[in-house]
Amino acid sequence: MSASPLFEVRDLRxxxxxxxxxxxxxxxxxxxxxxxxxxxxxxxxxxxxxVGMLAALGLQPEGARVTGSVRFDGRELVGLPRRxxxxxxxxxxxxxxxxxLSSLNPVMTVGEQIIxxxxxxxxxxxxxxxxDRARDLLALVAIPQPDRRLAQYPHEFSGGMRQRVMIAMAVxxxxxxxxxxxxxxxxxxxxxxxxxxxxxxxxxxxxxGLILITHDLGVLAGHADRVAVVYAGQVVEQAGVDDxxxxxxxxxxxxxxxxxxxxxxxxxRLFSIDGTPPALGQLPAGCAFHxxxxxxxxxxxxxxxxxxxxxxxxxACHFAFAPSETIA
Amino acid sequence: xxxxxLRRLIAMPFxxxxxxxxxxxxxSVTKGDPLTxxxxxxxxxxxxxxxxxxxxxxxxxxxxERYVIYVxxxxxxxxxxxxxxxxxxxxxxxxxxxxxxxxxxAAMIVGATIGISLGVLAAYFRNTAIDHxxxxxxxxxxxxxxxxxxxxxxxxxxxxxxxLPGPGRLDARATAPPMVTGFMTIDTLFAGDFRLFLDxxxxxxxxxxxxxxxxxxxxxxxxxxxxxxxxxxxxILTARAKGAGEFxxxxxxxxxxxxxxxxxxxxxxxxxxxxxxxLTETIFxxxxxxxxxxxxxxxxxxxxxxxxxxxxxxxxxxTNLLTDVAYVVANPRVRLG
Numbered sequence: 050m051s052a053s054p055l056f057e058v059r060d061l062r063x064x065x066x067x068x069x070x071x072x073x074x075x076x077x078x079x080x081x082x083x084x085x086x087x088x089x090x091x092x093x094x095x096x097x098x099x100v101g102m103l104a105a106l107g108l109q110p111e112g113a114r115v116t117g118s119v120r121f122d123g124r125e126l127v128g129l130p131r132r133x134x135x136x137x138x139x140x141x142x143x144x145x146x147x148x149x150l151s152s153l154n155p156v157m158t159v160g161e162q163i164i165x166x167x168x169x170x171x172x173x174x175x176x177x178x179x180x181d182r183a184r185d186l187l188a189l190v191a192i193p194q195p196d197r198r199l200a201q202y203p204h205e206f207s208g209g210m211r212q213r214v215m216i217a218m219a220v221x222x223x224x225x226x227x228x229x230x231x232x233x234x235x236x237x238x239x240x241x242x243x244x245x246x247x248x249x250x251x252x253x254x255x256x257x258g259l260i261l262i263t264h265d266l267g268v269l270a271g272h273a274d275r276v277a278v279v280y281a282g283q284v285v286e287q288a289g290v291d292d293x294x295x296x297x298x299x300x301x302x303x304x305x306x307x308x309x310x311x312x313x314x315x316x317x318r319l320f321s322i323d324g325t326p327p328a329l330g331q332l333p334a335g336c337a338f339h340x341x342x343x344x345x346x347x348x349x350x351x352x353x354x355x356x357x358x359x360x361x362x363x364x365a366c367h368f369a370f371a372p373s374e375t376i377a
Numbered sequence: 378x379x380x381x382x383l384r385r386l387i388a389m390p391f392x393x394x395x396x397x398x399x400x401x402x403x404x405s406v407t408k409g410d411p412l413t414x415x416x417x418x419x420x421x422x423x424x425x426x427x428x429x430x431x432x433x434x435x436x437x438x439x440x441x442e443r444y445v446i447y448v449x450x451x452x453x454x455x456x457x458x459x460x461x462x463x464x465x466x467x468x469x470x471x472x473x474x475x476x477x478x479x480x481x482x483a484a485m486i487v488g489a490t491i492g493i494s495l496g497v498l499a500a501y502f503r504n505t506a507i508d509h510x511x512x513x514x515x516x517x518x519x520x521x522x523x524x525x526x527x528x529x530x531x532x533x534x535x536x537x538x539x540x541l542p543g544p545g546r547l548d549a550r551a552t553a554p555p556m557v558t559g560f561m562t563i564d565t566l567f568a569g570d571f572r573l574f575l576d577x578x579x580x581x582x583x584x585x586x587x588x589x590x591x592x593x594x595x596x597x598x599x600x601x602x603x604x605x606x607x608x609x610x611x612x613i614l615t616a617r618a619k620g621a622g623e624f625x626x627x628x629x630x631x632x633x634x635x636x637x638x639x640x641x642x643x644x645x646x647x648x649x650x651x652x653x654x655x656l657t658e659t660i661f662x663x664x665x666x667x668x669x670x671x672x673x674x675x676x677x678x679x680x681x682x683x684x685x686x687x688x689x690x691x692x693x694x695x696t697n698l699l700t701d702v703a704y705v706v707a708n709p710r711v712r713l714g
Binding site: 136148158204 | 610619630
């Protein structure tokens with residue numbers, strides 16, 4: 050772990066207001082990514098993992114209140130003027146999203162969209178040079194026949210090819226950090242692995258810091274260096290990926306691991322965590338997870354747990370790393 | 378694409394025949410007796426005069442006979458002779474059509490420009506004073522009748538304040554340039570008279586605005602609704618994540634996506650504009666098809682009424698075709714074969 054992380058989020062909070070009352074969707078997330086490191090962020094839909102990362106780049110929905118600190122390469126992003134943020138977005142920090150069909154502009158050719166990404170941050174580059182760059186980028190993400198493909202519209206691409214275009218667009222300006230928000234969720238299972246492969250290869254080749262947001266812990270197993278588990282707007286566990294799988298400290302993480310289908314074991318029913326995550330602004334008292342927790346005790350109903358750390362492995366559970374944790 | 382246009386063009390004569398038939402039949406079922414337009418009241422009692430007039434205008438023939446003769450003549454470009462002007466209807470209409478087209482096109486430009494701008498602003502600044510103002514503007518435009526608006530604006534801007542010219546296409550003292558296209562703004566340029574061009578443009582401003590306001594209102598509401606929807610789509614987030622500025626996000630990414638439905642409405646508003654032109658032309662003494670149609674209707678000038686209807690119908694057919702072609706050009710997801 051180096052002294053200064055590439056990207057560091059501290060106590061990030063995002064609140065949505067209606068009629069003067071605010072409800073926090075992100076309740077103080079802290080995490081960091083080192084240069085060239087892959088951080089996985091895992092959590093259910095609505096846990097605040099996407100909103101948090103969008104807000105870190107100033108892309109929160111209208112009317113959201115963002116507080117806390119987001120530092121990129123030593124620079125504070127929260128409260129940075131829009132112009133300055135814009136210069137970073139797409140150049141040093143890039144993002145790709147879940148559904149590549151709705152994430153691409155349907156009435157612009159793929160070429161136009163990639164060239165735009167290039168030229169937004171290189172205004173002096175000629176259209177011709179930008180087109181050359183676009184061609185190289187398509188080759189980089191292994192899209193054959195780049196010349197023909199550039200002149201086509203998104204609807205003429207398959208789902209996997211579209212996501213490759215999104216990736217090409219994201220790495221157009223050699224970013225330091227790529228935030229991939231559920232990059233494979235909307236794709237066919239067979240294509241998911243291919244896209245992960247493209248991402249992993251680019252990450253290694255371009256030495257990208259990569260934040261991989263997903264609800265599928267299984268995706269992270271082979272690809273992340275570290276994992277942050279998010280529940281109800283907070284990071285509940287953070288650890289190196291092997292450590293996390295070997296020794297999950299939070300019952301929620303244990304639940305997530307248990308619900309990964311295991312091909313080697315003959316099992317009729319897949320494990321699932323009972324209940325649903327709390328709705329926005331309707332948090333239970335004490336630990337936010339206790340109503341769904343099979344190991345919850347008296348203290349969990351009264352007191353929200355703080356992070357306990359043990360050798361770079363942190364978990365927000367009253368019973369984390371306790372010797373009696375064999376309950377689950 | 379070419380095949381599609383060809384197919385539409387081939388269908389065109391049949392549609393025109395439909396319009397002709399309808400216009401002809403509708404005119405013949407009206408209660409008005411065209412004879413009153415031809416023969417003076419005093420001569421009405423003179424059977425010889427009446428019989429002669431009937432024979433002269435073919436009114437003694439049966440309806441099917443008249444229809445066949447009319448369609449036959451139409452094939453050679455003959456739309457009959459006007460009862461009132463005593464000139465060939467085709468000639469009258471061709472002479473007046475450009476004036477109407479100039480007015481309608483100008484109104485369309487005014488309406489589309491104002492409508493799209495207001496719609497974009499209202500969507501981007503939704504639920505602010507700008508949005509409410511745009512809504513009010515649209516409401517006025519579509520609820521105030523053209524004839525009232527025309528008279529009111531003419532009174533305020535021309536009579537009271539004197540900052541805009543009165544009715545007509547040119548200053549009353551000016552001599553019109555030789556007719557080339559019939560578009561005053563173009564013909565004055567052909568004649569090389571720039572001051573006359575400005576005068577023509579100046580005279581066009583108020584009637585075009587009066588006629589275009591309602592269209593601006595409709596378009597602004599449609600653009601606003603579409604923009605609000607498009608601005609919430611994910612590719613807008615992608616554009617922002619790429620580092621695009623707000624202006625680029627709104628104009629290049631969002632507006633381009635709302636253009637498809639907007640084009641359709643602009644195209645179809647043509648019919649409204651043609652109808653609205655009738656009243657606007659009457660108020661602004663605009664020598665176009667509209668004022669011609671009003672005179673024809675007043676005087677039961679059947680050949681003129683049918684002629685105007687047919688020409689209006691053909692113009693409408695062509696703008697529809699143009700709209701559909703524009704629709705395809707703007708929307709890459711539609712492929713016509």
